[in-house]
């Protein structure tokens with residue numbers, strides 16, 4: 001196990017809310033329970049379950065959505081998730097997350113992504129390089145070359161390169177999907193590099209959405 005921990009790694013497909021530690025989820029659930037907002041016993045077993053089926057995995061994601069509704073929590077989670085990956089010696093991370101709107105918290109899809117970016121930028125245990133969208137694919141590896149040069153120049157501080165993608169949940173309407181696509185384009189200079197298509201494969205229908213758009 002030790003050799004595995006010490007190997008530099010790339011993580012090309014991490015969902016932000018799928019990467020939260022169980023202990024953090026329990027802490028968030030307890031805090032909402034203290035405020036009388038949720039019934040802890042209803043969510044505890046979903047969080048603690050091992051060997052989940054696909055249906056149970058998506059049930060957990062629905063619980064996580066209830067636990068992560070405000071900007072501060074989103075920022076905290078993004079910060080922790082990047083720190084956790086870095087502590088496992090991930091040196092390059094492609095992180096994706098579904099922008100969420102939550103009127104009761106004054107949260108728009110944009111402010112959700114801003115909260116995520118703030119969390120990533122505020123990591124202090126390791127240097128974070130948030131790589132912006134690169135127009136010319138021939139320059140895609142430039143940041144990694146820069147990292148190698150850093151090492152050669154004796155900079156020994158741990159570093160993690162992060163690229164952010166915005167996910168579209170297959171349950172979303174065409175209008176909501178297009179809002180996320182536009183947002184990704186508008187925020188590409190800030191570290192958003194693409195779109196991810198995600199969500200429970202047993203729910204929703206991409207084909208129907210697409211055919212409505214094209215009709």
Ligand SMILES: CNc1ncnc2c1ncn2[C@@H]1O[C@H](COP(=O)(O)O)[C@@H](O)[C@H]1O
Pocket residue numbers: 015016017018061062096097098099167169197198199200201
């Ligand atoms: C087989 N694995 C999978 N297949 C499809 N979608 C998945 C997934 N694992 C995670 N997600 C997507 O990521 C969301 C949680 O992170 P964010 O809230 O976006 O940060 C889930 O709700 C789901 O839409």
